[in-house]
Amino acid sequence: MSKVIQLNSKDSVVISIKEIAKGEVINVQGEGKNSIEIPIRTDIPRGHKILAKPRKKGEDIFKYGYSIGKAKKDLEEGEWIHTHNLQSGLSGILNYEYQPITQPNIPKALNYTFQGYIRENGEVGIRNEIWIINTVGCINKTCELLAKMATEQFRDERVDGIYHFPHPYGCSQLGDDLTNTQKHLAALTQHPNAGGILVVGLGCENNQIEAFKEVIGEYATDRIKFLKAQEVEDELEKGISLISELVAHANQYKRQPIPLSKLKIGLKCGGSDGFSGITANPLVGAVSDIVVASGGTAILTEVPEMFGAETLLMSRAKNEETFNKIKNLVNDFKEYFIRHNQEIYENPSPGNKDGGISTLEEKSLGCTQKGGHSRVEDVVSYGERVIKSGLNLVNAPGNDLISVTALAAAGAHIVLFTTGRGTPLGGPVPTVKISTNSELAHRKKHWIDYNAGRLIEDQTIEELKHDLLQYILNVASGQTQTNNERLGFREISIFKEGVIL
Missing domain, CATH: 3.40.50 (Rossmann fold)
Structure with missing residues (x-):
């Protein structure tokens, strides 16, 4: 098997499939059906580029049929092409023009199916998990402990698992940062891979549960539950109770054939x-x-x-x-x-x-x-x-x-x-x-x-x-x-x- 591969006939470089030692000579397909011999001028690591065509300083070097940068100096075939002799050809903010192309041949549609879950709103999920989403990073460990306790208690149920995703945000944030936090956490609460969601807040954070509900929008009340830790005597006990309700709800979902679409x-x-x-x-x-x-x-x-x-x-x-x-x-x-x-x-x-x-x-x-x-x-x-x-x-x-x-x-x-x-x-x-x-x-x-x-x-x-x-x-x-x-x-x-x- 050849030690190199050329990706496009326009390319200035070939790619080493294996390590190549200095002094070796490799054969590369040239124009037409002719091959050319290239002497390797230095050891070449696997996956790196070798120059197949000489290039002058400032000339483009091509890979995939497109320029990947410009030569920093005059280069001979057989040289190792990398950061020491290749630099980006990009600079500044560019102006673009709308130049649509004819879409190439695309594959035929396949009538494949998978076994998934259909939610109340018609969306499809591929897992039936319980997710714990905290509005603020202050309660990461509380939610982590809650997930661990719930996993032990409900391990014999049909849900695919109970998970918490820690993050450090939701308090002391302003403007776009707070908006980004809210939008991302809200999007996760609506993700159909979760059969049930418990949203846990602390109570004094910027990302208050009441404001967060507005970002979530419409939701199924039996699929998404809320807990504000400062307002209950024992947030772990209350959390387990709410997760029990979510598990019971998630158990109602069954896998069924879903089209690839x-x-x-x-x-x-x-x-x-x-x-x-x-x-x-x-x-x-x-x-x-x-x-x-x-x-x-x-x-x-x-x-x-x-x-x-x-x-x-x-x-x-x-x-x-x-x-x-x-x-x-x-x-x-x-x-x-x-x-x-x-x-x-x-x-x-x-x-x-x-x-x-x-x-x-x-x-x-x-x-x-x-x-x-x-x-x-x-x-x-x-x-x-x-x-x-x-x-x-x-x-x-x-x-x-x-x-x-x-x-x-x-x-x-x-x-x-x-x-x-x-x-x-x-x-x-x-x-x-x-x-x-x-x-x-x-x-x-x-x-x-x-x-x-x-x-x-x-x-x-x-x-x-x-x-x-x-x-x-x-x-x-x-x-x-x-x-x-x-x-x-x-x-x-x-x-x-x-x-x-």
């Missing part, structure tokens, strides 16, 4: 490497296209990791109004960077760089592949719920836990989380960790749920996309638990920008 998947990557845009991300994109073609919903976020690839998403906007929403989404986040005197285009983390990603446009071109080729139907604000089927963009940063929380708040039943470096993280909904390479999948079996590294070994994307989709349907049906569920790794994080009193 009702499924909402969140799309996320973290700890990326040089294989992310070659294996896991395009595989998830292929699955996303199937879900969307079947009437379902895919939700893509991580706005800073769209920088450099945003025009690809803009060209797929369903109309000019949606194009303008995408433009504002991107430019508003760039303005956020500028307000805080941060470099807009300095994004890849140390782990990303170690894995072979050199510039923001390289990361973005790989990251956005998770959205497949579907038309962008809508853009949703941070903390808002998705209401349109199809591919949606949600405003949130790239931070793993914040963006996973935003996807859940937007309504994702399940998050597909691609990673080349690995992470144990899990959100409030099942979080499927998909490795970009087989080495990670074998080494971190307690983190990784699915191995996309097989795409550079012995399987095609056509084969694996149906296999991954079936795995997702098994998770949705409760037949399979993700590692984050099995190990109890469930967390939330809420975006903060402003002042705390």
Whole structure:
């Protein structure tokens, strides 16, 4: 098997599948059917880039068929291409024009089903859990103890578990920060993966239960209960009593066949490497296209990791109004960077760089592949719920836990989380960790749920996309638990920008 892979005939680079030593000579397909021999000028780590065509200083270097930056100096074929000799070609706030493209061939709709729960309002859930949502961080430990006690007491019931998601906010917050906290917690209380919700307040916080109810809007009183700790003699005793009522209510729900069109998947990557845009991300994109073609919903976020690839998403906007929403989404986040005197285009983390990603446009071109080729139907604000089927963009940063929380708040039943470096993280909904390479999948079996590294070994994307989709349907049906569920790794994080009193 070849030690390198070329992703597009326009590319200036090839990607090393294995470590390559200085002095080796590799064969790369050239123009037509001819191959060219490239002498390797330095040791090349696995997943990193090798120059296949000489480049002058300032010239573009291509990967995925697009520029991923410019050469810092004159470069010869066989050189290792990374941060030492490649720099971003992006700068400043850009002007965009609406230039729609013809949508490429999309997959046929599939009549697949999963076993889910139908709630009173007609929404569908894939878990029947009890969630404890606290309005303020002061009572994190109270709610944690309440969840532990309730788990012991109701372990023989048919609910899928009783969980609490700690956070530090809800008091001493002002303006948008308080609004963001309220909107996110309210969205979680309405999430259909929970058969019952207990909202616990302290009593003196900014996020008062009475105000919080207004943010929640209409709700089923037998599915959502409220407890203000300062107003009862024993909040644990009262909490257990209310959870008992919620458990009894949740026990009424039964799994039943649900069409794929009702499924909402969140799309996320973290700890990326040089294989992310070659294996896991395009595989998830292929699955996303199937879900969307079947009437379902895919939700893509991580706005800073769209920088450099945003025009690809803009060209797929369903109309000019949606194009303008995408433009504002991107430019508003760039303005956020500028307000805080941060470099807009300095994004890849140390782990990303170690894995072979050199510039923001390289990361973005790989990251956005998770959205497949579907038309962008809508853009949703941070903390808002998705209401349109199809591919949606949600405003949130790239931070793993914040963006996973935003996807859940937007309504994702399940998050597909691609990673080349690995992470144990899990959100409030099942979080499927998909490795970009087989080495990670074998080494971190307690983190990784699915191995996309097989795409550079012995399987095609056509084969694996149906296999991954079936795995997702098994998770949705409760037949399979993700590692984050099995190990109890469930967390939330809420975006903060402003002042705390």
